[in-house]
Every structure is written in C-alpha cells, then in structure tokens.
Amino acid sequence: MDTMSENVISLRNVTKIFSDFPVLHELTFDIKRGSITTLLGFSGAGKSTLLKHILGLLKPTSGDVIVLGQNVVALEGTALKEFRQNFGMLFQYAALFDSLTTFENVAFPIREFTDFTEEQVEQKVSELLTSVNLSDKTYYKLPSELSGGMRKRVGLARALALQPAIMLYDEPTTGLDPITTKMVNELIVQTAKNNRARKMTSVIISHDIKATLQISDYIAFLHRGRVVEYLPSAEFKKSSNPLVREFVDL
C-alpha cells in the first residue's frame, strides 16, 4: 500500500509524568498517512493522554511529537491554535454545544474559520449532515432533543466541517447500545472511505476488540505507557504477545 508509506504522526521517546508517575514511558511509534489506526489498551493505559499529546493539548515531559511535519512540542499560541485546525475530533458523548441547534453546531467551525457567505455555509452544512445520514428534520433541533446516535452523527459532521487531515475518535462506541455501536463503526469506515482521495488519517481509541479488528488497517496495543505491539490488523489477530492474546481472546 503505497499511499500509506508516509508517516503523518511520529512520536519519539515520549515520556509524560503526572505527579511522579510516568503515564507515557519512552513511547515511540508512527501512524501512517491515510490509514485507520486504532490504539487499544486497558482503561488507564494512557490512550487519551497520548491523543492529547498529538493535539498539543498536553506537552511531553521529554521526547518529540511530530505531526504533519511540525514539531508539536515547539508550537505555542496562535501557531498551536492554527495547527489544531488540521484535526477533527469525535468525543465520547459528542460534546455538542448544548445551546446551539444541529445546524448551528455544524456551522460553528465554518463560520469561525472561513469567510463563507451564509448561503455557502448552508450548503456546506447540509452536505455534511447528508454525509452522516441525517435529514433536514433534525436541523433545528437542540442536542437535548436528539438520540445518542444522532448526536454522534452531528458531532462527526461538525468534526469533518473543515476537511481535517486527521480525524480522532476517543472511544466512539463506549457506552452505546449494540445497534448504535454498529452504526457508529460503519460511519467511521464510510467517513474514511469518503475522504480516502485526500488521504485523511483516522485515529481511534477503543477497547472494543471485535470492531477494531474489523475496521482498522493498523492496531497498536498500549500498555503501561508503551506501545507493546503494533501490527496490521490481520497480523495483530495472530500476535503471540500474552497481553494482546488476553485482549483478543476475550
């Protein structure tokens, strides 16, 4: 797979210490451009912490984080804020702005960061909402009036609004019922497909091993602040690492 030969995210000897305890420990690992890569690990393994380092929301105690050719550790202020516009993120509970309607939530980043006319905004928003299978019946509803699955879709549409180079999903299916879980997983794959031409990378945090094996190109296993296994999905399933086996055989 030639399109995936480039690294879009590189972590080099990243250590993060929270009150004397290393949550990330000399972690080194690369994510390939255009891939769907999943970070697996037990709760408290440091997965969310790793994600925050990629976004520059946290700075490592030592080590380097290189994303899209930029050293995130060195970015500050406006440069860091501009850097973040390369990302879209789907939060566990969607994190929609609860005082804004579906339409306004999706329009929010567009109004904030482009000089689109109101007509262009409208067109873009309906395009995005259609791409996550939401009809115009939901446009003027508030998040509190939407189901959990619908909220996820609005959150995804909002995250995709500025055509991010990297889409991040923090435990996208944790706490959802099986049907909604299936829907969200399908949506992740569909979204990756829709954005394949521009080589969007998807990084997922999960502990849903079954879905991870189905949808990921690569899987990394995080344990005690290190990546202990990192393989293409098909090979990961056959890994002989006892920790991975424990997870896979669950």
Next chain:
Amino acid sequence: MKRLKKVAKPIEHIGDVVLSTLKEMGKMTKFLYLFFYWVTKPPYRTALFFEQLYFIGNKSLFIIILSGLFTGMVMAYQTYFGFKMISVDSLVGPVVALTMAKELAPVLSGLIVSGRAGAAMAAQIGTMKVTEQVDALEVMGIDSFQYLAVPRIIAGTISLPMLSIIFQLVGNTGSWFVGTKALMIDDAMYYSKLSDFMFIEDLYQGIIKSFFFGFLISLLGTYFGFSVTKGAEGVGKGTNLAVVWGMITILISDYFLTSILIRIL
C-alpha cells in the same frame, strides 16, 4: 508520642486549610491575569457579549425590581418612625435615597445577581467542562477562556451598575409612595428635601461599587465554572461555591471600598 499526635492533628488540619486556600488564591490570581491578557486580544466577540448582557438582565431584572420596590417601601417606614420622634420626618426622602445610592442598591443587587447570574455562569461553564464542550472548543483552536469567560465578565461588570440604578429608581419610587400616601408626608416637602440633600455626586460611590461587584461576581462565576472537573456533582459544587464566594466577597469588599471611596470622593 500519642499525645503529641493528638495535638498535631488539628494543627495539621489548619495548615492544610491555609495551604489549600493560598493555592486557590494563586489560581484565582492567574485567572484574573488571563482576563486582562485575553480582553485585549482579537477576535472581539461582541455578539457573545450582547448575548450575555441580555442573559444577565433577563435573569435578574424582575427580582431587582421587586426587591428594590419593597426595600424602598420598608425603608420609608423604618426611617419615618425614627425621624418622627425628633420631628424630622420630612427627611425620609433623602435618607432613603442616600442609603439606596451608596449601599443598598449596589450591595443588594450584587447579592441578587450573584445568586442568579453568577450561579448560572458557573453552572453553564461547569456543564460545558464535564461534557467536553470546552475540550471541543480547544480542539477547534478556540481559546475557551476567551470564548466563555471574557464576554461574561465584561457583561457582568457593565450590567450590575445598570441593574443597581434600576434598583434605586424603583426603590425611591416605593419610598415616595409609602412616604406620601401612607405616612402622609407632604408631597412638595418630600421633593424639596430630596433636592436639598441629594446631589448627583452621591451616586458616584454606588456606581463605582457596582462596577466592582459586577466584575467580582462574574469573575468568581466563571472561575468556579472552569474549576469543575467531574460529573453533575462537580457542577453543583462549583455553582454553590460561586454564589457563596460571590456574596461573601461583596460584603467584605464593600467595607473596604466604602472606607476608601469616602476619602477620595
């Protein structure tokens, strides 16, 4: 040794309280600094500012009017019966007006706005924190402090003086009504004493105070909103702290502000 431990425990506890209070004050100072840093930086979010101004006014106006009216009315009664004993009952008007202008209007509207708008600020921001809406802003590259705290603090600072003036106007109307209709002070006398003893300068102290209280309330409301870390319980706690500290600091700072303003005005 055992006895020593018994003595050490309460001292340790006092030490803990002192240290955590100092730590909190340090964090608040940093928060204050952030406000002055971000308030000068574009983008200036005027739409959010007006939204907050409307929100604070909307939340508090009715209670301000109601409280102002009844405070003025009861003040008229209380001063009247005291003043009648020394036959200066015609001074009810200016005494109520001066007390209103210098103390009651800024302090009582401050307490009301703290309970309504200060609490609401903490609850809104706290909820946004625990539901990751604040993180969502940050991931988009929007500074959550500038987006959420700055418009609220400016709106709070500007709206309290306005509400306090409304409180006074309504309060004086109530006092006039009780004074002339129920206590039968002569209407013309009420006005002439009012204009003899009450000057425009008498408003300054109260206005300066209410600017300060408005700033304090919204600073504490947003601070305790941002300090929420987990769950619905955390939001409740943050809201509660915002109100308690808002009220306490209004009453304490009122004393110090009065002692300073009385000298310089």
